[in-house]
Amino acid sequence: MTGTLYGLGVGPGDPELLTLKAVRLIAQSPVIAYPAPDTGDSLARAIAAPHIPDGRQEIIIRTPMVAGQFPAHDVYDHYSKEIAGHLSAGRDVAVLCEGDPFLYGSFMYVFSRLAEDFPIEVVPGVSSVGACAAAAGVPLVSRSQVLSLIPATLDDEDLKRRIAESEAVAVMKIGRHLKKVCRILNDLDLSEHAFYVEHASMKNQKVRRLDELGDAIAPYFSMILVRHAEAGAGE
């Protein structure tokens, strides 16, 4: 009997935004894995911490984050083999993932390596998009409106075209791309319809209208929400 691999979305940051299902599976799984930066603590583990029983075996997936680069494949090759060892030995493994596992989640790098060989269950989580909208008090989309999730890492032209196309957009992973995104929203005359949110649902949450943000340094976990049309307004 092989173990089951669980990909658990732990939500945007507030430990109370964990789902009952994630809490149950964290408590049941003998092995817990989670991503962490090269040095320092894991956000995913911090979110789940109140629910991780003492003495669990833990796998820290150390992923060097170099600005503008994505985790090296060999990091995930290595940790996926370690996880596979536990699964082969019959132990369930819960991999914690900030937000939702299949929406820009790091879990998919483990999933793609193990999906053919082991039973996998993915538990969706609260995404940062809903959390940012809730924090800002901004209904995003209703009725027949289109919402696009757009990483700020795209180049100027691509970003501008895509922001212009949807009724509402969530520009994600702002970080060092803040000035570029602000310039584009200015060009599109959308700044006054935009909200900046960092660390949504966490103690250090910050919400500003974009035109009142001033000179700020945005962390990686920040987002700009833009609505061209008001959600809930008539068709």
Next chain:
Amino acid sequence: MTGTLYGLGVGPGDPELLTLKAVRLIAQSPVIAYPAPDTGDSLARAIAAPHIPDGRQEIIIRTPMVAGQFPAHDVYDHYSKEIAGHLSAGRDVAVLCEGDPFLYGSFMYVFSRLAEDFPIEVVPGVSSVGACAAAAGVPLVSRSQVLSLIPATLDDEDLKRRIAESEAVAVMKIGRHLKKVCRILNDLDLSEHAFYVEHASMKNQKVRRLDELGDAIAPYFSMILVRHAEAGAGE
């Protein structure tokens, strides 16, 4: 002291996908409101049912659903006044909302009517998009990929153009638009990259590759996921 209005996302259908925060606020709120069809049961209430204490005052927001039409404004005018009465009297009111309140959620019709007069807290929930991706075992987007949420209610040309533009799309509210969406995906040569999901996370969940769906009747709560490029693949 006025009461607080809570907009609670109760997730896609599985009662275990409620957040701890939603469970706590449901247990604490003396008044619980939720949408329901003209006749019949409320899905939002069914999801939250295990956590609603006996004897709570309940407000059933009956919204006639006519195919292709959205709830009449006077329905929400009426129920918002009833909710405002409780808030003015100092009673908190929790409004349950399938999925996430600010992503196509019915809560925003209450929010827009009461946001200026009462303290409101919105609690994000697991959206059907993440739930459908989890059900289908399909990582949706990673890295610099764009995801668009597109209601199937759009007209042919608009739908086709928007589906063609993003690396991944979630076509929502399929219902009677199934044939139209299938035809468009065929035209775009995307059918073999598409998955059909209905009632994600619920007991009657159904997942099919779109090219194996055959002649089906899609409920309103169904979705088609399409990926142009594989999530997690190299840039």
